[in-house]
Every structure is written in structure tokens, then in C-alpha cells.
Amino acid sequence: MxxxxxxxxxxxxxxxxxxxxxxxxxAAPLTDAMAQFRVEVSGAGVTQIPISAAAFRDNSLVNQDMAAIVRADLERSGQFKFIEPLPVRLDETSRPELNAWREKGTDALLTGSVTRLADGRYDVRFRLWDSVRGQDLGGLSYPVGATDLRYAAHKIADYVYEKLTGDKGVFAxxxxxxxxxxxxxxxxxxxxxxxxxxxxxxxxxxxxxxxxxxxxxxxxxxxxxxxxxxxxxxxxxxxxxxxxxxxxxxxxxxxxxxxxxxxxxxxxxxxxxxxxxxxxxxxxxxxxxxxxxxxxxxxxxxxxxxxxxxxxxxxxxxxxxxxxxxxxxxxxxxxxxxxxxxxxxxxxxxxxxxxxxxxxxxxxxxxxxxxxxxxxxxxxxxxxxxxxxxxxxxxxxxxxxxxxxxxxxxxxxxxxxxxxxxxxxxxxxxxxxxxx
Structure with a gap:
């Protein structure tokens, strides 16, 4: 052969x-490849769901941008198109003015927050909205240590993916x-x-x-x-x-x-x-x-x-x-x-x-x-x-x-x-x- x-x-x-x-x-040589990866997406899907992800309230408490990680996950799937969020402060407890988001071209909106817990962990919470139907699509809470913040973001992306496509997400x-x-x-x-x-x-x-x-x-x-x-x-x-x-x-x-x-x-x-x-x-x-x-x-x-x-x-x-x-x-x-x-x-x-x-x-x-x-x-x-x-x-x-x-x-x-x-x-x- x-x-x-x-x-x-x-x-x-x-x-x-x-x-x-x-x-x-x-015996062939190779240089080090231990640096972190970067994500570069090319191409466009036939049908993409327009979605926005507002910055998580108090995200500055941690060194991971939760909304950005979710966004990168969903973009990588090829099934989502991101719309820049409106300049408003929201979290999972907010009731957003969904008409304004729909007029911006957003079919779905993700909001959330990061809270420091007494034991040193962080409570990452989120909520997903359907801005076309004006529906609350639910949300969850992930209490995690600092090393698992990215995992929490991947779990959020999985939730969003499944709710909006009907298929199970693979980001986690x-x-x-x-x-x-x-x-x-x-x-x-x-x-x-x-x-x-x-x-x-x-x-x-x-x-x-x-x-x-x-x-x-x-x-x-x-x-x-x-x-x-x-x-x-x-x-x-x-x-x-x-x-x-x-x-x-x-x-x-x-x-x-x-x-x-x-x-x-x-x-x-x-x-x-x-x-x-x-x-x-x-x-x-x-x-x-x-x-x-x-x-x-x-x-x-x-x-x-x-x-x-x-x-x-x-x-x-x-x-x-x-x-x-x-x-x-x-x-x-x-x-x-x-x-x-x-x-x-x-x-x-x-x-x-x-x-x-x-x-x-x-x-x-x-x-x-x-x-x-x-x-x-x-x-x-x-x-x-x-x-x-x-x-x-x-x-x-x-x-x-x-x-x-x-x-x-x-x-x-x-x-x-x-x-x-x-x-x-x-x-x-x-x-x-x-x-x-």
C-alpha cells in the first residue's frame, strides 16, 4: 500500500x-503547541438564527467573558448569526423590552449574571428569550469554581442550541x-x-x-x-x-x-x-x-x-x-x-x-x-x-x-x-x- x-x-x-x-x-521535530487556541469562523450557513447575548451582569468578577464564549460556541455551529446587543443593562431577572430587540433583527436574546458565593465559587445564571413570540424560554444556574467557568458557558450554549434548534448541543x-x-x-x-x-x-x-x-x-x-x-x-x-x-x-x-x-x-x-x-x-x-x-x-x-x-x-x-x-x-x-x-x-x-x-x-x-x-x-x-x-x-x-x-x-x-x-x-x- x-x-x-x-x-x-x-x-x-x-x-x-x-x-x-x-x-x-x-524522530521528526516539532515546536511547542501549548498556547491557547483562537477561533476563526469562515463561511455562512443557509439558515442562521439571529441571536443577541447581552453582557452578563458583574462579569468583571471573573476572567472569562461568559457571553462571548457562548457566542463563539454558537457561531461555530454554523446555525446562528449574532446581532450586536442594544446598549442596555440586563440580567436573568430582567424583563426585556422584546419589541426593541425584534426591531433590531434579533430572534432570541440571552441574558445572565455572575455572582460570587460565600464558599469562593461563582453562581452563573442565565435566561433565554424568544423575542419574536415574546416568550421566556427558561434558564438555569450553574454554581462553579473559577476553573469551571468556561464549562458553565459551554453548558449555557448547549441549552440555547437545544432550545432553538431541537438538537442536543455538543459544546460541553x-x-x-x-x-x-x-x-x-x-x-x-x-x-x-x-x-x-x-x-x-x-x-x-x-x-x-x-x-x-x-x-x-x-x-x-x-x-x-x-x-x-x-x-x-x-x-x-x-x-x-x-x-x-x-x-x-x-x-x-x-x-x-x-x-x-x-x-x-x-x-x-x-x-x-x-x-x-x-x-x-x-x-x-x-x-x-x-x-x-x-x-x-x-x-x-x-x-x-x-x-x-x-x-x-x-x-x-x-x-x-x-x-x-x-x-x-x-x-x-x-x-x-x-x-x-x-x-x-x-x-x-x-x-x-x-x-x-x-x-x-x-x-x-x-x-x-x-x-x-x-x-x-x-x-x-x-x-x-x-x-x-x-x-x-x-x-x-x-x-x-x-x-x-x-x-x-x-x-x-x-x-x-x-x-x-x-x-x-x-x-x-x-x-x-x-x-x-
């Missing part, structure tokens, strides 16, 4: 299509990704907007392929600590790691079953890379594919009945789908001679993947109901797509304006957000599930 581009950093899931290729990438979820600083590789977990990143694991050897468990408590990943790819898990809360697979040859590309009981992985026990299932706690693997080709990058469908994977059994890397026990494999991608990194959406409707087009690696999405394929990006080095748990956004890594970056895209490709560090490179994003 011909190797992929972007080999100037570290081995990613697609680079583990062969073990030898992965090992050749281990997390993403995992990998970076490198000096000689140290890092596995990081951040908020869905890329902010508030926290180091979960540091290693002098490459870390790749992070994969969230369905309960959002654990990440499976691949490490080269034994000088070859082996699969580990880490509890994100405690930092406790566990070796899951260190069989002869390469152990790579872990992905969880929807019930969290199994992992599907790529092992080269037999000589060439094949797909196996194994208990999530480790143990002996069960072989699912039996071909003379390279089969890799397995991932379960949301209902657990199917597994998507990549194989070169037809002469070039293509995306296939088979039953959960390896039965009846069928090819899904036919356009182009290089299609990899399948990522099914949680609602079962879409399949994101990377396709090589005229030498450029670009994000594509397939409608699994009809097979229609749409290119979502115009960049040339996309990799590692992962759906948000509500299936409305896709996060992926790419090179944008000369820098490595994380991007999110709406499923129609109309609105993209760049989550870019001030310096350095970031790779291998995986969007976590809803927190249970």
Missing part, C-alpha cells in the same frame, strides 16, 4: 498502514489530540472549542490514535514505548494507564464498540495487518478479517452492527464495511484510488473520510443512505476526521496557512472553524461523546 504524505511530524493512524513506515517517522464535550514539544509527545484533552487544554500523558516516544470510550472516561491510544506500536488505555480523570495489546508485530488503530465492551484493532500477528476484536480490558484477540492484503483503521458503526475499515484488497486503499463479526465485506468508496480514515456519524447517516485528489488529501463526506460523496475542504493535508456526538460537526487535522491546525466543519462544508495554536503543530483529533 503506497504511503501517505505529511510524514514530517509523527506517525498517525494512517501512517501505521505498514509498521516499517511508522518507525521511520519517529471534549476533544483529544496529540502534539509534541521538544522531545516530548503529549496526549491532550481540551474543551470542544480547543481551549482549556490539559495534558493527560507525556512520553519521549510517539503517541498516536487516541480513541474515546463511550463513557468519556477513558482513551485508548498507541504508544511506541516498547520501540514498536502497542495499544494502551488511560483513565482521563486519574491518569492511570494500562497495556492492552503488545502482540508480535504492530498493534495499532484502536476503536471502541458502542457498548464499551470491545475494541477493534489492527494487528500484524499473522505477518500482514489484519483486523481483530478484543475485550476492552485486554486478553486474546479474535480475528475478523483474513485477507492477503493490508486491512486497517477499523471503526464500529453507531449501532454496533457494522465495522468500517480500510483495505487495499482491490489494488488501492479504499473504505469497506463488514458485519461486526467480519462477515460480508463490501467496498464503499469508488471515486479515486486513495480513500482512508473512515469516521461514521453517531446518527448513522454520514461517513467522513479522507480522499486523495490530485495529490491533495481532502476531507469528504458520504451520505450512507444514497452514497453521494461531497468534498468539504479545499486544503491539501487533511487527516483524522471525527464527528461531534450530535453528528452536526466534524473535527479534523490539516495544514492551514502554513501551520498545522485543527478545524471543524459543518456536514455541508459551509461553515468552518479554525482552532489554531499560536505556534506549533497538533494532530490526531478525536471528538469525545456526550458526558454521561
Amino acid at each position: 503506497q504511503e501517505l504524505k505529511r510524514t514530517d511530524w509523527l506517525p498517525s493512524r494512517r501512517h501505521l498502514l505498514t509498521h516499517a513506515a511508522a518507525l521511520s517517522l519517529m 464535550t471534549r476533544i483529544a489530540y496529540v502534539t509534541k514539544s521538544g522531545t516530548q509527545y503529549r496526549l491532550l484533552v481540551a474543551d470542544s472549542d480547543g481551549e482549556n487544554s490539559r495534558v493527560s500523558l507525556t512520553s519521549p516516544e510517539p503517541i498516536i490514535s487516541p480513541s474515546w470510550s463511550p463513557d468519556s472516561a477513558t482513551l485508548a491510544y498507541v504508544s511506541f514505548e516498547t520501540r514498536k506500536p502497542s495499544i494502551y488505555s488511560i483513565n482521563v480523570g486519574t491518569g492511570k494507564t494500562r497495556l492492552l495489546a503488545n502482540f508480535r508485530g504492530s498493534n495499532s488503530a484502536p476503536s471502541w464498540s458502542p457498548d464499551g465492551r470491545q475494541l477493534v484493532v489492527t494487528l500484524s500477528i499473522s505477518g500482514n495487518a489484519q483486523i481483530y476484536a478484543m475485550d476492552a480490558n485486554g486478553g486474546q484477540p479474535r480475528r475478523l478479517t483474513n485477507s492477503g492484503s493490508i486491512d486497517t483503521e477499523p471503526v464500529f458503526s453507531a449501532d454496533g452492527r457494522s465495522i468500517f475499515f480500510v483495505s487495499d484488497r482491490g489494488g488501492s486503499p479504499q473504505v469497506y464495511r463488514m458485519g461486526a463479526n467480519g462477515e460480508n465485506p463490501q467496498r464503499l468508496t469508488f471515486d479515486g484510488n486513495y480513500n482512508i480514515s473512515p469516521a461514521p456519524s453517531p446518527d448513522g447517516r454520514w461517513l467522513a473520510f479522507i480522499s486523495r485528489v490530485n495529490g491533495a488529501f481532502r476531507l469528504h463526506v458520504m451520505d450512507l443512505n444514497g452514497g453521494k460523496v461531497t468534498a468539504l475542504s479545499d486544503t491539501s493535508a487533511d487527516e483524522s476526521p471525527s464527528f461531534a456526538p450530535n453528528s452536526k460537526l466534524i473535527v479534523y487535522a490539516t495544514r492551514d496557512r502554513g501551520q498545522e491546525a485543527l478545524m471543524t466543519s459543518t456536514v455541508d462544508g459551509r461553515v468552518k472553524t479554525r482552532l489554531a495554536g499560536a505556534q506549533g503543530d497538533i494532530r490526531e483529533p478525536d471528538w469525545g461523546p456526550f458526558v454521561r
